[in-house]
Amino acid sequence: xxxxxxxxxxxxxxxxxxxxxxxxxxxxxxxxxxxxxxxxxxxxxxxxxxxxxxxxxxxxxxxxxxxxxxxxxxxxxxxxxxxxxxxxxxxxxxxxxxxxxxxxxxxxxxxxxxxxxxxxxxxxxxxxxxxxxxxxxxxxxxxxxxxxxxxxxxxxxxxxxxxxxxxxxxxxxxxxxxxxxxxxxxxxxxxxxxxxxxxxxxxxxxxxxxxxxxxxxxxxxxxxxxxxxxxxxxxxxxxxxxxxxxxxxxxxxxxxx
Amino acid sequence: xxxxxxxxxxxxxxxxxxxxxxxxxxxxxxxxxxxxxxxxxxxxxxxxxxxxxxxxxxxxxxxxxxxxxxxxxxxxxxxxxxxxxxxxxxxxxxxxxxxxxxxxxxxxxxxxxxxxxxxxxxxxxxxxxxxxxxxxxxxxxxxxxxxxxxxxxxxxxxxxxxxxxxxxxxxxxxxxxxxxxxxxxxxxxxxxxxxxxxxxxxxxxxxxxxxxxxxxxxxxxxxxxxxxxxxxxxxxxxxxxxxxxxxxxxxxxxxxxxxxxxxxxxxxxxxxxxxxxxxxxxxxxxxxxxxxxxxxxxxxxxxxxxxxxxxxxxxxxxxxxxxxxxxxxxxxxxxxxxxxxxxxxxxxxxxxxxxxxxxxxxxxxxxxxxxxxxxxxxxxxxxxxxxxxxxxxxxxxxxxxxxxxxxxxxxxxxxxxxxxxxxxxxxxxxxxxxxxxxxxxxxxxxxxxxxx
Ligand code: HEM
Numbered sequence: 001x002x003x004x005x006x007x008x009x010x011x012x013x014x015x016x017x018x019x020x021x022x023x024x025x026x027x028x029x030x031x032x033x034x035x036x037x038x039x040x041x042x043x044x045x046x047x048x049x050x051x052x053x054x055x056x057x058x059x060x061x062x063x064x065x066x067x068x069x070x071x072x073x074x075x076x077x078x079x080x081x082x083x084x085x086x087x088x089x090x091x092x093x094x095x096x097x098x099x100x101x102x103x104x105x106x107x108x109x110x111x112x113x114x115x116x117x118x119x120x121x122x123x124x125x126x127x128x129x130x131x132x133x134x135x136x137x138x139x140x141x142x143x144x145x146x147x148x149x150x151x152x153x154x155x156x157x158x159x160x161x162x163x164x165x166x167x168x169x170x171x172x173x174x175x176x177x178x179x180x181x182x183x184x185x186x187x188x189x190x191x192x193x194x195x196x197x198x199x200x201x202x203x204x205x206x207x208x209x210x211x212x213x214x215x216x217x218x219x220x221x222x223x224x225x226x227x228x229x230x231x232x233x234x235x236x237x238x239x240x241x242x243x244x245x246x247x248x249x250x251x252x253x254x255x256x257x
Numbered sequence: 258x259x260x261x262x263x264x265x266x267x268x269x270x271x272x273x274x275x276x277x278x279x280x281x282x283x284x285x286x287x288x289x290x291x292x293x294x295x296x297x298x299x300x301x302x303x304x305x306x307x308x309x310x311x312x313x314x315x316x317x318x319x320x321x322x323x324x325x326x327x328x329x330x331x332x333x334x335x336x337x338x339x340x341x342x343x344x345x346x347x348x349x350x351x352x353x354x355x356x357x358x359x360x361x362x363x364x365x366x367x368x369x370x371x372x373x374x375x376x377x378x379x380x381x382x383x384x385x386x387x388x389x390x391x392x393x394x395x396x397x398x399x400x401x402x403x404x405x406x407x408x409x410x411x412x413x414x415x416x417x418x419x420x421x422x423x424x425x426x427x428x429x430x431x432x433x434x435x436x437x438x439x440x441x442x443x444x445x446x447x448x449x450x451x452x453x454x455x456x457x458x459x460x461x462x463x464x465x466x467x468x469x470x471x472x473x474x475x476x477x478x479x480x481x482x483x484x485x486x487x488x489x490x491x492x493x494x495x496x497x498x499x500x501x502x503x504x505x506x507x508x509x510x511x512x513x514x515x516x517x518x519x520x521x522x523x524x525x526x527x528x529x530x531x532x533x534x535x536x537x538x539x540x541x542x543x544x545x546x547x548x549x550x551x552x553x554x555x556x557x558x559x560x561x562x563x564x565x566x567x568x569x570x571x572x573x574x575x576x577x578x579x580x581x582x583x584x585x586x587x588x589x590x591x592x593x594x595x596x597x598x599x600x601x602x603x604x605x606x607x608x609x610x611x612x613x614x615x616x617x618x619x620x621x622x623x624x625x626x627x628x629x630x631x632x633x634x635x636x637x638x639x640x641x642x643x644x645x646x647x648x649x650x651x652x653x654x655x656x657x658x659x660x661x662x663x664x665x666x667x668x669x670x671x672x673x674x675x676x677x678x679x680x681x682x683x684x685x686x687x688x689x690x691x692x693x694x695x696x697x698x699x700x701x702x703x704x705x706x707x708x709x
Contacts, residue, residue: 022449025447028447028449028450029447031449032447032448032449038448038449038453041448041453042448043447043448044445044446044447044448045445045446045448045451045452046442046443046444046445046446047441047442047443047444047445047446048437048442048443050446050451050455051442052455053417053421054437054442056414056417057455057459060456061459061463064459064460064463065463068463068464068467088481088482091478092478095475095476095478102468102471102472104476105470105471105472105474105475105476106467106468106470106471108476109403109470109471109474109476110467112400112403112495113403113467115496116403116406116407116410119556120410120411120414122524123411123414123556124414126527126552127418127540127549128536128537128538128539128540129535129536129538129539129541129545130537130538131527131531132528132531132533132534132537133528133537136528136529139525139527139528140525140528143521143524143525146524147521150496150497153494153496154494154497157494160478161481161482162478162479162480162481162482163479163480163481163482163483163486163488164477164478164479165482166482166484167487167488167491167492168491168492168493168494170491171491171492171493171501172493172494172497174509174513175500175509175512175513175514176513176514177509178508178509178510178513178514178706179510179514180510180515183514185509185706186510186514186706187705187706187707188705188707189706190705215484216484217484254537254538255437255442255443255538256435256437256438256537256538256539257537257538
C-alpha cells in the first residue's frame, strides 16, 4: 500500500472528504451533490455553458479575483493601520521590509484586473444576449456588482495615503460637490434654504458625507477604510451569492432557444 | 527636447524579450500554416518574417553596448508625424472611424490571417515606440500596464465576437443550424470532470500570472500625501478617466453626476427596453444590429477609448499631448470658448436685429423676479434648444426614424429608450459643437451652477 493510499484510507481523511475521488459516472454525480464547494454547480451542464469561446470565463475569473482580493486583503490588514501617522509608513514597510510584502502588489494588480474582467464579463453577457428574458434581473444584479467593484477599487485607492492616492480621490470626490440639490456647488442647492439660511453648504453636502470633512483627511481615510474592508465586500459577497443562485434558477448559462 | 536618452542598455535588453515572444508566436504561426498545407509561398513568407524577428531579438539581446548608436528604433519622422495629428478632434474622429470600419468590414478583418497581421503590427508598433523616452515614461508606468493589456484583450474579444457572429449570420442566412448547436454545444456533460478541471487549471494559471506580475512590477508609491502640493495633472483612478475626460465638455454636475447616473440607469434598464427576442444564447450581429452598434459605441469609442485618451494623452493642465511628446507644463493652449447666449445676443442680434443686441442684464439692486427674468431671457435660446432636444425630439423620432420601434415598444419603454439615446448622444454632440464653434455652454447660468 502506497503512502497516498494509506492517507486516503485514514479516518481523518475520510472524515473530511465525504467521497473518494470519483472515477465512475455515478460517483461523479454524487460528488457534486455532497461537497459543499461543488454544490454551487449543477451536476451536469450543456457543453456550451462551459465552452471558453462562449463564456470567455470572465464571470468565473472575476469571482476568483474577488477571492484573491479577499485573501490578500486580509493579510494586508494585519500590517496596515488606517491613520495619518501610520498609513503611508505601513505601506512603505510592506515594500521595503515585510517578508510577504508582495501581497500588496498582488492585491493591486488583481484589483486592476478585476475591473477589466468585470467589464469583459458584461460585454460578453451583452453580446450573447444573455440579459434577455428570463435573465433580466440577473443583469440588474450584475450592474450593481459592477458599480460596487468600481467603488471597491476607488475606496482602496486612497489607503496608501500618498500623493497619487489623495489627489485621485480628491478629483473623484469633487464631483459630489456638484450633485444637483445635494452638493453645495450643484444646481438647485441654493433653493434649499430656509429664511436665508442655506441647508446645503460645504459642511452638509454630499461630498461632506463621503469624505467626513471638507477635504480628504483622516476621517476620509477612516471612512474609506471601513467601506473598503468591511461594508462593500459584505454587500458584494451577498450579491454574488444571489447572482450565482439566479444563474442556476434562470436555467443555467443561456442557450439558443 | 528631452535630455534623457531614448535608448539605454536595459531597455534594449527588455525589448529583446518582447521580440523573442513575437518570434515564438510567429514560429508557431508558420508551423500552423505548414501543417495546414497552405501554399508553400505563404508559409515561406511567414518563415522569413519569423527569421527576421528572431534576428531582431538576437540583435537586441546581444547588442546595446552603445545604445546611442543602436539602429532599431522608431524613426523620428514617424514620431513627428504622429505627434502632429495629436489633438482631441483627430483622436475622437479617428476612433469613431475605426469603429465604423470595424463593423462594416467585419467579414474581412475577422479572417485569422488579417487579424494576425494586425496583432503583429500593433505589437511591433508598441515595441518600436518603446524606444522613445517620453512614450516609455507614460506607457511603462506600472499602473498603466494593465491598461495597455486591456487594449489588446478587448480587441481580442471583440474579434472573437465578430468572428463567431459573422459565422452564425451566414448560417442563419443559409438556413443551417447555429454554431452553438452544430458543435455539440447542446450535449450534456458532467460538471466533474469537465468544468471542475477547467476551473482548477484556470485558477492555477491565474495565480501564476498574478505572482509573476507582482514580482515583475512594483506597486507604485509616491511621496507622502500633502494637501498643499497639487500634482499637475491630477488624475482620477484610471477607470474613471472617461468621466474625467467628459469634464472638458460638461460641468461636474453633468459629467460627474448626471451622466454616470444615466449610464448606470441605462444599463439596468437595458433588458427591459430591448424587446428583440432574437439573439439570446448565441453570437449574432445581423439579428440585433441596432442594439449591438449602440452598446458597442458606448463601450468602445465612448468608454475604453476615452480611458486610453485620459491615461496616455492628457498631460499637465489636462492638455492633449502626442504619444512621443514630452509633458511640458507650460504648453500653451488657447481657450477662447464662447457661450451660446453670447453668440445669440452679441453676434446674431447685431446682424438680425430682431432684439436689441447686448446681453440682457438686470439693473443693479433689482428684485429677485427681475433677476430671474433677465437670466432666463439671456439664456432663452439655449434653454429652448435643450428643452426641445429632450422633449420635442422623442415624439419627432417616434414618427420618423424610430417609428417601427415605437410601435413595438409602447409608450413608456420608448420614452425611456429615446431619452437614453439622447443622453448618450449629448457627449459627441457637445464635442463637435466645441470643436466646430468653440462653443462653451449651451445654457450658461453660473449664478445657479447650472451650465450645460
Ligand atoms: C463581481 C462581479 C461579477 C461576478 C463575480 C460575476 C460572476 C458570474 C458568473 C461566474 C457567471 C456564470 C457565467 C460566466 O462566467 O459567464 C455569471 C453569469 C452572468 N452574469 Fe455575472 N458576474 C459579475 C458581474 C456581472 C455584471 C457586471 C453583469 C452585467 C451587467 C452580470 C450579468 C450576468 C448575467 C446576465 C449572467 C448569466 C449569463 C448567461 O446565462 O449566459 N454579471 N456571472
